[in-house]
Structures are given as structure tokens and as C-alpha cells.
Amino acid sequence: MSSFIKFLLYNNIHLPSKLAQGADFYCFKNKIEPKWEDPVCANGGKWTMTFSKSKSDMCWLYTLLAMIGEQFDHGDDLCGAVVNVRARQEKISLWTKNAANESAQTSIGKQWKEFLDYSDVIGFIFHEDAKKLDRGAKNKYTV
Numbered sequence: 001m002s003s004f005i006k007f008l009l010y011n012n013i014h015l016p017s018k019l020a021q022g023a024d025f026y027c028f029k030n031k032i033e034p035k036w037e038d039p040v041c042a043n044g045g046k047w048t049m050t051f052s053k054s055k056s057d058m059c060w061l062y063t064l065l066a067m068i069g070e071q072f073d074h075g076d077d078l079c080g081a082v083v084n085v086r087a088r089q090e091k092i093s094l095w096t097k098n099a100a101n102e103s104a105q106t107s108i109g110k111q112w113k114e115f116l117d118y119s120d121v122i123g124f125i126f127h128e129d130a131k132k133l134d135r136g137a138k139n140k141y142t143v
Contacts (some may be wrong), residue, residue: 013068017059026116034095039065045099045126045140047109049118050091056083056090056119059116063092066115073111074104082123098113099126102141109143 014025026034032041049055051059060083065071066080079095092113105124113122123139130137 008034013061016083016085016090017054017057021084021085021087023085024119025083025095026080027067027080027082028095032065032079032083034063038079040097041127042094043098043100043128044079044096045105046082046095047105047112047122047124048122048131049107049112049116049120049122051090051092053087053089056092059118060092060115063112066112067094071111071115072108074107076131077101077104077108093126099124099128105141111143119132121142 003129016025019025028034032038034041036042039101049056049059060081067081068074075100077096077105079097082091082093082095084091084093094108096108099105109122112118123143124141125137126140129140
């Protein structure tokens with residue numbers, strides 16, 4: 001990706017600290033809707049990182065740059081990214097297509113942590129489990 005495009009993205013991206021509490025902001029690949037029911041996402045899942053309030057701006061930006069710059073070894077498996085802004089914390093999630101492919105999912109999770117220099121453990125939840133169990137869904141993979 002050219003430096004000019006990165007500059008344009010950087011200067012025009014909506015940072016979590018500038019979004020209203022309760023906001024969800026999505027950045028998904030073309031023709032993929034940010035919902036579990038989308039056929040591309042239906043068999044997928046998500047990795048999630050949690051941040052204290054107003055601490056996710058650079059990680060959100062770097063996540064988007066890594067996706068757009070095709071930095072993931074299994075980038076074809078990515079659907080998009082979501083940031084959730086809440087009163088006490090912010091979350092960034094990477095949505096993927098094929099939750100059952102453990103090696104691809106763990107590779108994505110490990111690379112994402114490395115790109116962001118994130119030291120906490122992150123978990124991967126299957127969308128199917130999240131739909132059925134809501135907040136009771138357990139991590140299938142962790143890195």
C-alpha cells in the first residue's frame with residue numbers, strides 16, 4: 001500500500017475515542033455485511049481484544065492498516081473488523097470466515113497480537129456459539 005493511501009486512511013478514519021459511547025464501527029471487505037447471518041461470515045468467528053476507555057485508537061488504526069495492507073498470512077479468511085465503544089472499555093474484533101480451521105485462526109490471532117504488540121491473552125469465539133449462548137459463549141482458541 002502506498003504511503004499516500006495510508007496517509008489518507010490515517011487522516012480520515014473514525015477513531016474509537018471520537019465515537020459516542022455505545023457506538024459500533026465496522027470495516028468489512030467489499031460485499032460482506034457485518035452480521036452473523038451473512039453467508040461469508042456464517043461459519044466464522046471472531047478474535048477480540050479489550051482496552052480501557054480511549055486506549056484503542058492506535059490499535060484500531062493498525063488493525064485496519066494490517067488488513068488493508070494484506071499483512072496476515074491467512075488474510076483471505078478475514079471478513080472485517082469491528083470496534084465497540086462502551087462506558088468502561090472498548091473492544092476490537094477481527095471477524096473470520098472459517099472458524100473450524102484452527103491453524104488459520106491461531107495464525108491470525110498470533111499475528112494480530114504481534115502487529116499490535118498486545119500482551120494479554122485473546123480468545124476466539126465461533127459465531128454459532130455466540131448466537132446460541134450469547135454472553136455464555138466460551139473461547140474455542142486462545143493465544
